[in-house]
Every structure is written in structure tokens, then in C-alpha cells.
Amino acid sequence: MSDEFASLSDLEVLSLIHRANEELARRKEAHRENLRADIEQKLRNAGLDLTDLFPEIEGKPARERKSAERANSKAVAAKYRNAASGDTWSGRGAHPPQWVKSILIERGWSIEEFKASDEFLA
Structure with a gap:
């Protein structure tokens, strides 16, 4: 174990891990949103939208598709x-x-x- 963690209790280390995981999730979501915006901008610049690339999703918002997928899965x-x-x-x-x-x-x-x-x- 490194010296910087030696003085921390197990719960303090777990808390640190938890906070780090939350920060990683926040960064991943921000990256995902930036990537989505970038892709949408490139599609607009080309005069396209997602349904031009994926016609099967036409008329269904992402939230609705995910809800339908969850409804078909068993808990x-x-x-x-x-x-x-x-x-x-x-x-x-x-x-x-x-x-x-x-x-x-x-x-x-x-x-x-x-x-x-x-x-x-x-």
C-alpha cells in the first residue's frame, strides 16, 4: 500500500473510490454528449440526420426505444x-x-x- 493511503481507514478509501467512480461517470457522460453534438453537427453540415443513416429509428425518440427495450426484458x-x-x-x-x-x-x-x-x- 502506498504511504498516501496508509493513514486512511477502509471506509475512507471506499469513499474515495466511490467519488472517483462518480467523477469518471460524469466525465464519460460529458464526453458522450460532446460526441453526440459533434456527430449531429456533422450530419447537419452534410444535410443529413440520423434517420438517413438508421431508417429503422424514424419517428421513435431514443428514450422511447430504450423504454420499449426495457419492457421486453425481465427483471x-x-x-x-x-x-x-x-x-x-x-x-x-x-x-x-x-x-x-x-x-x-x-x-x-x-x-x-x-x-x-x-x-x-x-
């Missing part, structure tokens, strides 16, 4: 529950939620060890 039941907070997790996804990460750090577990424990089963 996954929670498999794990934090008894202290009531938070749940399905056990899926690239990154576990913060409450799971806290338990992993606190207990020195891997994600596989967490899933093998019956302590947090919903």
Missing part, C-alpha cells in the same frame, strides 16, 4: 441481501454494488467467496 430477482441495510444484488453485472465491495474489503474475501457464503443469500 432479475435479488439473490443476495444485506441484512443491515436491506440492499440487494442479483449477483450479475460487471461490478458488484458498493455494499458488497465493502464486505469484500472488510473480510478480505474474493467475489467467489462472497457468493459461496450463505450469510447474504436473499
Whole structure:
């Protein structure tokens, strides 16, 4: 561990990680919006719009398309529950939620060890 983190508690390190992840998400969204504006400007300059490139989306706003996609997908039941907070997790996804990460750090577990424990089963 580097000296700059040695004086921080586990919760302080987790808080720092959480804030850093929020900042990365904010930057990613800003980049996405800038890219979208740039593409839309280039299309306008060429006398085109998105429906010229993707005719299947004509007449459907992005929000509406995403809602329809979500409506067709099934929600996954929670498999794990934090008894202290009531938070749940399905056990899926690239990154576990913060409450799971806290338990992993606190207990020195891997994600596989967490899933093998019956302590947090919903």
C-alpha cells in the first residue's frame, strides 16, 4: 500500500473510490454528449440526420426505444441481501454494488467467496 493511503481507514478509501467512480461517470457522460453534438453537427453540415443513416429509428425518440427495450426484458430477482441495510444484488453485472465491495474489503474475501457464503443469500 502506498504511504498516501496508509493513514486512511477502509471506509475512507471506499469513499474515495466511490467519488472517483462518480467523477469518471460524469466525465464519460460529458464526453458522450460532446460526441453526440459533434456527430449531429456533422450530419447537419452534410444535410443529413440520423434517420438517413438508421431508417429503422424514424419517428421513435431514443428514450422511447430504450423504454420499449426495457419492457421486453425481465427483471432479475435479488439473490443476495444485506441484512443491515436491506440492499440487494442479483449477483450479475460487471461490478458488484458498493455494499458488497465493502464486505469484500472488510473480510478480505474474493467475489467467489462472497457468493459461496450463505450469510447474504436473499
